Amino acid sequence: MATFALLLALLSLMDSAYGGSFTTDLIHRNSPASPFHPNPTRGAAQRSILWARHSSRKIRSDLIYGGSEYYMKVAIGSPPLETFLLVDTGSDLSWTQCKPCIKCYQQKPPIFNPRNSSTYETVQCRTRLCKSLLGTRCGGDDGRACNYFYKYGDKSFTRGEVAVETFRIGTPPGSTITVPRIVFGCGYDNGGGFDSVGSGIIGLGGNGPFSLISQTNGSFSGRFGYCLVPESSKGTSKISFGEDSVVSGPGVVSTPLISIGLDQFYFVNLEGFSIGKTRFLYGNNSSDSEAKDSSKFKIMVIDSGTSLTFMPSQFFDSLESAITAAVALPRVRDPNGELDLCYRSLGGKINAPIVTLHFAGDADMALNVGSTFLHSAENQVCVTMKPTDQLPILGNFAQMGFKVGFDVRNRTVSFMATTDCEVQ
CATH class of the missing domain: 2.40.70.10 (Acid Proteases)
Structure with missing residues (x-):
């Protein structure tokens, strides 16, 4: 297992791989572009209300998973296995369901099996990397694996081991990037209100060390953004990282991001x-x-993972x-x-x-x-x-029809109304 310092060094080298800028599609669960059968918007509102959860800091909040969900296509491992992960700016740890399942909720994409991947590596429990994630303990067959457990407010949960793996992000045949050694959760025991459309969550939250934004900070300078179209629209929602995410033009406004000690939230x-x-x-x-x-x-x-x-x-x-x-x-x-x-x-x-x-x-x-x-x-x-x-x-209903750009390093978020998410 690479040390925490080596991991950060590896992440800082990713600029050369994709030039510090990247844009791909976000897929609404009910959109014409979704590979799954549409589900009524009523379910979106219901899931948004029911998914009250605890943050990883154990602070009670009304932050919500589910709702009007937007997913990103991700291929995990070597060889890559394609799946869909819920994009969530209110969470830091990314995770997916893994075989062999102790208990897994029903999902439409195939379940990832780490035994089939040559690049999968378990994080050891006594490392600084493991200790920096709350809710971890030693486990596994030899008692050395870094095990995690997240429990949410509606009694939904994910439990598994922390690992590093190669993620390919994007929607072929369009733009994709390959990100080596992403720290994520491999969930063997998961249940509750998770939707079958996806296999887990991709966490884009704030300054938490396990957020995708923090892990790609050296490449994208802590900048990302998205543009959400309504589910009935024929247009395509987009998510951008690095220079592509900068919101500029007539009508753009910016407001400071406030730091109050909860790293994963904006x-x-x-x-x-x-x-x-x-x-x-x-x-x-x-x-x-x-x-x-x-x-x-x-x-x-x-919060992009909440509808209301x-x-x-x-x-x-x-x-x-x-x-x-x-x-x-x-x-x-x-x-x-x-x-x-x-x-x-x-x-x-x-x-x-x-x-x-x-x-x-x-x-x-x-x-x-x-x-x-x-x-x-x-x-x-x-x-x-x-x-x-x-x-x-x-929530993301309110953010539809806007370009939203986060600059985590400079602690600002920008908004600009738009009728076309395709235009950069």
Whole structure:
């Protein structure tokens, strides 16, 4: 097993392999480009709500897996085995299900068998690399393997061994890259609400040492971004690394990434929102002293693995009242009991005001009406936001129709509205 320092040195040499820049497709689970049968959007909302989880720091939060999922095609091992991994900016460790399974959930891609790969290498439990990942212990047949265990808030879990392996990322015959010696989890015991579309997760979270962004920092300078199209679109969502991910042009705005000690999450300061031309700021309409503690409620997590946007409960009340006053349609109950704010609308059409989020640094993000209001059932639309008493989240519905670029080294994230994710 290479030492931790040698591993970092190997990762720093990857510039020469693909020039420090790379773009590939993101595949929505229900899109025409998906190799799997479409599933209804209702499931997306339900999974988004149910996947409340603990972070790897054991901090309770409402960060969510599942939802309106976007997957990246990845080939693992030598010879490579193709699979699909859920792209998640709210997680650092990447993992896939592995044979021999103690318990594996049903997945449509074939399950990776490390015994068939000549480049698979188990991380030893007494190494610095193993000790830097929380929740590890010694295991395996000889008691020397680095075993991990992640348990999430809905009792879903993944358990296995930490290893290094070659990943080929991308969608042939288009652009692909080969990344040697990626640290990942080989999960032999996994269960809960994971979707059968993919075999695991690819973690793009913050500064955690096991994030794909940290592991490719020497090549991509801590920069990546994506552009998400709605699942009904004929266009293709994209994810970029390095120079390709820089967001520039008319209308681009940037806001600082906030560091609060949770390495794997991307935090920003949300100062308020607008419904049409009416602006609301934190604490302005509440007598609750806790609600006026802006330091608690202004923090929001940007999470590509969550579909819905979660707003602080006391702040959601103002949003709900403002939208209800502006939308001249009768309120209805969501028959699935998942979404809070729904209206009866013939054909799913709605004349609604634009919701704008106001981030620190005068970074205003005017959300698309089509992603704010979900055509969730026949003659019904629902707002893709919910209240939370935990960490607020900017989900991927809200991010549709934007180029989003992260610069982890310089601690900024940029947004720019677009109608074409194909244009760089």
